[in-house]
Amino acid sequence: MNAMTHPYAGDGSHTSSYYAASANPSPDRPRLTGKGEIDICIVGAGYSGLSTGLHLVEKGYKVAIIEGARVGWGASGRNGGQIVNGLNASLQTIRKRYGQDTATFVAGLVQEGGEIIRERVRTYDIQCDLKDLNIFTGLTKAHMKELEERMKLWASYGITNQKLLDRDQLREHVNSDLYEGGLIDYTGGHMHPLNLALGEAAAFEKLGGRIYEMSPVIHVDTGAGKPVVKTDRGEMTCKTLVLCGNAYLGHVVPPLTSRVMPVSTQVMATEPLGEERAHSLLPQDACVEDIRYILDYYRLSGDKRLLFGGGTVYGGTDPRDIEAKLRPNMLKVFPQLKDIRIDYAWSGNFALSFSRVPQMGRIGNNTYFAHGYSGHGVTGSHTFGRILSEAIDGELTRFDMFDKVPWYPFPGGRMFRVPYSMVGSWWYALRDRLGF
Numbered sequence: 001m002n003a004m005t006h007p008y009a010g011d012g013s014h015t016s017s018y019y020a021a022s023a024n025p026s027p028d029r030p031r032l033t034g035k036g037e038i039d040i041c042i043v044g045a046g047y048s049g050l051s052t053g054l055h056l057v058e059k060g061y062k063v064a065i066i067e068g069a070r071v072g073w074g075a076s077g078r079n080g081g082q083i084v085n086g087l088n089a090s091l092q093t094i095r096k097r098y099g100q101d102t103a104t105f106v107a108g109l110v111q112e113g114g115e116i117i118r119e120r121v122r123t124y125d126i127q128c129d130l131k132d133l134n135i136f137t138g139l140t141k142a143h144m145k146e147l148e149e150r151m152k153l154w155a156s157y158g159i160t161n162q163k164l165l166d167r168d169q170l171r172e173h174v175n176s177d178l179y180e181g182g183l184i185d186y187t188g189g190h191m192h193p194l195n196l197a198l199g200e201a202a203a204f205e206k207l208g209g210r211i212y213e214m215s216p217v218i219h220v221d222t223g224a225g226k227p228v229v230k231t232d233r234g235e236m237t238c239k240t241l242v243l244c245g246n247a248y249l250g251h252v253v254p255p256l257t258s259r260v261m262p263v264s265t266q267v268m269a270t271e272p273l274g275e276e277r278a279h280s281l282l283p284q285d286a287c288v289e290d291i292r293y294i295l296d297y298y299r300l301s302g303d304k305r306l307l308f309g310g311g312t313v314y315g316g317t318d319p320r321d322i323e324a325k326l327r328p329n330m331l332k333v334f335p336q337l338k339d340i341r342i343d344y345a346w347s348g349n350f351a352l353s354f355s356r357v358p359q360m361g362r363i364g365n366n367t368y369f370a371h372g373y374s375g376h377g378v379t380g381s382h383t384f385g386r387i388l389s390e391a392i393d394g395e396l397t398r399f400d401m402f403d404k405v406p407w408y409p410f411p412g413g414r415m416f417r418v419p420y421s422m423v424g425s426w427w428y429a430l431r432d433r434l435g436f
Contacts, residue, residue: 012069012214017078017346018269018301019194024127026071026198032212032234038064040392041229041236043217044244046076047377048370050200051116051385052242057207059393064236065209066229068216072197074248075377078348080267080297080309082287083114083189084134088356088374091153097355098405105401107157111187113379116386117196118189124206126199129302133286134188137170137179143291147183161186173284176333182288190287190299193378217245220253222367240392243369246377247351255363258409260351260372266322267309268330268345269301270337278304281334296329306330306337322347350375354409360384360402368392372407 014020040056042049045067053063067073087094087106095103121130138144144164151162162185165173170182201211212231219230220241227241243253247262273281278300282288287299296310308330311319319325322345331338353359353372358380360370368388373380384402391399 012073014070014073014194015078015346015348016344017194017267018305018307018344019077019081019192021344022192022195022301022303024195024198026201029071029211029213032066032215032231032236034234035237036064036234037237038062038210039238040064040240040242041066041227041238042242042244043220043229044074044246044249045071045197045201045211045213046074046244046246047197047200047381048244048246048385048388049242050076050197050204051382052244052370052388053209053385054120054200054204054207055386055389056392057204057209059389061392063204063209064238065204065211066215066217066231066236067211067213068245068248070213071201071211072194075246075348075350076197076381077194078267078346079193079265079350079378080287080289080299080307081190081193081378082134082289082297082299083117083191083378084289084376085114085185085188085379086110086376087358087380088376090150091157092149094357102401102405104157105398107154107159109383109398110379111159111161112386113382114187114189116382117191117379120200120203120382121191121196124199124203126196126203128192128195128199130189130191130196131285131287132186132189133173133284134185134190135165135170135173135182135286135288136185137174137182137288137290139179139290139292141180144180146291147181151183173282173286174288174333175281175283178333179290184286188287192302217252220367222253222363227367239366241367242388242392243363243367244371246371246373247349249371253363253369256369256371259359259407260353262349263352263375264319264347264349265309265375266311266319266326266345266347267307268323268326268342270306270308271341271343273300273304273306273340275304278306281306281336296333298330298333305343306334306340308333319347350377353407355407357405357407358384358402359405359407360387360399362403 039062215231221228289297298308359372370384
């Protein structure tokens, strides 16, 4: 299989997104050719792989990352760029399903990913337009009740950095008539996601890590005494293997294939709005997402474009016309943008788990994996990268907590997971429309 025609990566170039067009300079990295050996091999140069790798080289390990396309090519370089604390599954859901101890454990790390990102930006001087403030908006009174209950629940775990906003208070942050109110998280934020990934890759390499790009993995042997990763042109033998392909790992590792489903989400970027117009939309420059099942999310870029995303396509296919899909939603929020030009529109996949709880575990004795962030991967991947590095370094406490959380396959297996999820999404979208 040739890297230039690999089905998931095309020619390996980044998608035609605003992020790719405004990316910081990044070096061309070699393909993996021939046979090599390393202490730790990581598959995937997205946030999970980069976070794991950077933590490990900081500890002195010899680490190589193998990437099928370019650094940040997948969800890590295409997402909405929002630092949103928490998992897709709420703390209340986790408590009901898995018990109070697990909920308390998760509550203790839901803000960790954002803290790691800020520490990385400071330590390695990563230029990624990092900004503070994240707002959840409610369109109905039921939504506002849900936000109030969320704030109280989080406060019961000692997380008190959130504040409920009524309609007038929200207008100080979001100049829209659409919402009943919102909830501001002062420890949330947003940034240029691809530039964050590129900066983390540069830091990893500066500390001695190696990255191989354009090296799609075609086979993984996890049963050998030392795992072997085979690409189209080479192979790497290692003492410890970490699988971080997430939605783009495909069928390379069969035990992981049924655990997650690729789901695409879409983003578009307007033309530059200028300081005054941008400020009139989002006066405090916060990032925003509503709390519907199929939500809208948006923010300002560093050069004052509105980045607006939303929608889902189960199975990971791209809609025919992204702008036609997203523009009506944008105009419901900001009708004052009816004449604005859209300069970029793109799509990308995230990995959805059936429980909406990310998964971390081990295959055999020396192969680790993490995936299934279900739309909350910006922060979750950074946290899981740290926990994976702890486990590899011999501290298994936090890894074992996630490893023992049960996972559930999608009903009907791979064949029916898409229609099953679509029916579920229609039901929840109906509830949103009816205001339940």
